[in-house]
Amino acid sequence: MTDRTSPAPVVSAVSRQPVLDLQNLRISYFTRSGEINVVPDLDLKLYPGEAIGLVGESGCGKSTIGYAIMRYLGNAGRIMNGKVIFEGRDLYALDDEELRRLRGNRMAMVYQDPMSSLNPTMTIGEQLMEVPIYHDGARRAEAHDRALAMLEEVNLPDPAAIMERYPHQLSGGQQQRVVIAMALMAEPALLIMDEPTTGLDVTVEAAVLDLIATLRRKHKTSIVFISHNLGTVVRICDRIGVLYAGELVEEGPIKEVFNDPRHPYTRGLLSCLPSLDADKHSAPLVPIRGTVTVPRNRPPGCIFAPRCEFRQTGPCTSDTIRMGFAPQSERHRVRCIRQQELPAVLAPVAGTETDGQQGTVAEPLLEIDNLRKYYEQAGGMGFIGSETTEVKAIDGISLRARRGETLAIVGESGCGKSTLAKVLTGLETATGGKVTLDEIDLTDMGVDKRPDDVIRRLQMVFQNPDSTLNPSHTVGYTLERPLRQFANLDGEKLKAKVLSLLKAVNLPAEFARRKPRQLSGGQKQRVAIARALAGSPEVIIADEPVSALDVSVQAAIINLLADLQTERQTTLLFISHDLSVVRYLADRVAVMYLGKIMEYGRVEDVFAPPYHPYTEALLSAVPVADPNVKSKRIVLEGKPPSVLERPAGCPFATRCHRKIGDICDEQPPPEQRFGPGHRIACHLPRAELAGMDPVINTGAAAE
Amino acid sequence: MSTSDQTARPLLPAPAMRLLRMIGLLRESPVAMIGVGIILFWIVVALLAPLLAPFDPNATLQPFAKPGTAFAAGDGTFWLGSDHLGRDILSRIIWGSRTVLFYGFVATACAYGLGIVMGLAAGFYRGWIDEVLSRIGDIILSFPILVLYVVIIATIGASGINIVLAVTFASAPGIMRIVRGLVLEIRERDYVAAAKMRGESAWYIMFVEILPNARGPLIVDACLRMGYVTITIGVLGFLGLGLPPPDPDWGGMINEARSMALAFPHMTVLPCIAISSLVLGLNLLADGLREVSLRD
């Protein structure tokens, strides 16, 4: 549909008064252990109609900056130096009443977690109407009409009904639309958006991002868009600021920064990101070495120096580094004294088509045949008169994972991918179908019935690094326990094996004595991988193992998984919602939706036409961190139906943009085969499937 | 790098280190330190009772002595006066601290033992075990607590062991609820799934993987509950349902002196101060612990 590159500035930015002007801003938090300087010295101007994306990894101070602009830092935070000038007025010189009149009126905010940002005991309508009532002195009737109109503008279905609802009755995407509507009620000049789409499913995220882009054009609002996801920034903003440990290290027009990143950190970030058109064989990810500098131990000189490949002891590590301009640009600023000396950005290595890995097809190790998992859900809260309904979490899926292969399961939340992991590991037992591991039937074997040897052969890595390790146990104990269990080791041999496991996941030996709270997220995930490896398993199920990690850490963990797998010829079942990671890591992919497999095949087949319409929509929804990539825009209506009201025919029929008619609603789609092992469950005629255009159009023909 | 015997071993076993660290953290909370001070004071008093008490607590010496009166028939002074039977109040308070601390601690510990086992079983196994245990708990908790004590003591009689039994019976369901809630939360953590996936026994998962991670809130609750058990023992003594006379017991002292409170307020006020201060110490400690654990 529309050509979607980064939008041009809506209003010419030159020679006008900035909406927002941050001057030498220094922000600190005060804790019982003293001052922690989160943002040392920030300069930033935002002109009317402009949108700037602030990106960085967790702890880089991006949210702090957002709240500092709203003058809402809480009791612990304080501005130590500098000014926040908003529409020509120093925000920190205003009295409470003047500040109140600006907030929600001239400047407004959209938050990360819409559910908790809305008052649970007030109707949506009441919460929206407060804005005109308190800022414009509107009467209730007028406020009601304005709220209704605003809800319509953010594309909520049946706004009149939504007005009467409470937040918990809306889906996550709808809640965020309400928050956006609330922010725009008074036509603010400045909108701060703090990770507005984090936590939403990718198709919902795409729709919300589209809405923000549209509203932005219409209302000419200036936006500060805070995100950890470079792709979302590309979709919304015309400028980008890269933050590292509270400092702006690079800032400028999106295209200039992406096409010619001048700061080593920006370059590092970009090379950490898996893309939709490269895999582990053609373009390996390059993680940034080391860990993010904590604000407490800010080194003298360049803050990134400890992790920088191009560091020169002396110039980089003594004096404070100031912002300078990139060559041939007066809008692209970089905080690096060696920026002129850096090598030119390497073009991504062209994909070598040789597929040494897949020369021979190994025999299937894990076979899943028509697997079903239904839950009985109690209708009420007690034992009297409660009727149960059947929830079909997994509804007949068949898959094969071969020895030494990575099979990825992709899908949005609620598609049944985590239930699949539970059934395979025996935490739940299947309702029907069959699972075999190397011809051992696991179907009815809950984990308590499995012999030790079967347990050993199939292990798991979990999603959340904070809950994967027992906080009461040391790393050493965590690794010893499975070794005793599976390898019957003790004494010196046990200790030696623990150390070799730590080494295998690139952790130093002294970590054996540490407790989980002394580890970073990435380190915890490494320990969890080591724990899974302890029994030398043949299959590792990894359920979203990197989704809670920052990109630079994520890249390292992905590489670790890939290396270990090749080294040990382990079968990896990789469950993820992130298509870029899947594209990078997987050999084979299954796309799941509402407990069924929509498309299955080799990764290069699934990510290229013919697509299942759902795969097509998923791919188009991925925010691509490259302004030169054009992807087709497919907006899915609504949210996935709950597993309780599963359609009789194709599960995707209710949202499908290529729906052909009643047949989709009424009959289960046939499985159409294309090429070796590539199958698509869809009613569309073969010719139409085969004739699809690629969703992603890579950079070659930029502009 | 070579041998593993270089691995530095901490000087003390892990629980002792943990306790030391906790006290170290507590130092930052003055409120908690006052609590610790009061509790330590009473523990020392109880331990050293034979040395500290000027008289035999049950000896009838000189009735109705005002505080500070010298003992007419022998050495010594009734620093806090004497009661209607002529027993020294200071000595009775000192010896009474033994009774209160002993039964308070034993009853709380028993209730905790039972409550933890019930809570672990209910939260870990869910299903009918949970349903049965929770319903039983609900029924016991639906009694106003003192009504329950009165009914139980009326049935089984008043004695030290019966007080421990009654407290255990009445408090275990409350502890079970707390433990169960914590277990329901902790059992969803991935490390518990990892343990199950390793084929660990239910016993191992409950006591090694789950219980240690519930200790924070449980320690806070244990302090509060011990304070409450102290009050209960006092109340039962005060109502005449406590330990049988003549052994000194703070609640019992107040009960016996109640009718003479008008003329001799010291007989009732002093034991009241003793019991209130002990409970206050426990409550302050609990508050400090909670604050410290929230900060971590």
Added chain:
Amino acid sequence: MLKFIIRRLAITALTMLAVSLLVFLLLELNPGSVAVKVLGPYSSEEQRQLWMAANGYLDPLWQRYLTWLVNVATGDFGESIRFKVPVGEVLWPRLWNTAILAFWTFAVLIPMSLLLGVLAGMREGSALDRGISIASIITTSIPEFASAVFLAAIFVFGLGVLPGTSAMSGGFDPAQLVLPVMVLVLYDIGYVTRMTRASMAEVMTAPYIRTAFLKGLPFHRVILRHGLRNALIPPFTVIMLQVNWLLSGVVVVEFFFAYKGFGALLLEASLNQDIYLIQGCAMVAVLVAVTTQTLADIGYTYLNPRIRLQ
């Protein structure tokens, strides 16, 4: 919602049934000891056997329980051994007296604790917050009998402004209610205040309060409309549960001040082994407690749209 209420009432009924079984078993499992309690320790074995036969105590346990249950359900608890009249005749007037005491206790307790709790929780960590918190800990640490002793020492013996007993022997006298109410309020206020404070403090850090401030709402609007409405949901349940608490507290307070209420009656029955009276008191106390608990649950559900509109 209606379904929920019906289900909740059914649970209440079942709980009462279980409670009745427990009370019955505790007190009447052994018919011989019942006979001893009724006829006194000096009765002869023959008298006891005759009495047991006449009163159905030789029937099987379950039959005795059913008969007893039917009687209790119709309000017939038997005859008090001590007062020699039907239990109901002593119980109901005493319960009414306790209700008067409870009413005034709540009338003082609720507004004071809510006000203090909200003030403390509104600005967590402020001097006011810390002061209120410490005062709450101190008052909850003083058992009722101790505060009764202290308050009596001050107001009765020291200042001589209030009567030291509340027997109401010369007819109803409001002055005699002051000390019992004070003792009950003092012990309980710390707890309710702390619960309210915790709830308010939690709400004040909730993201939707931040939303309300950043929407540009005036402070009073944020506190009253967004803060209080949410912060008062948990204390509502806590306050309803204080009825259960109070039924314990009145035993001590009524005993101390010789107030002719339900608590003193229960204690008297217990000290005199008056088992039918104990049964009656226990059943009524649990009924009151369970009923308020049910009301609390229903009210909580009603106040909380997240549960109400599932």
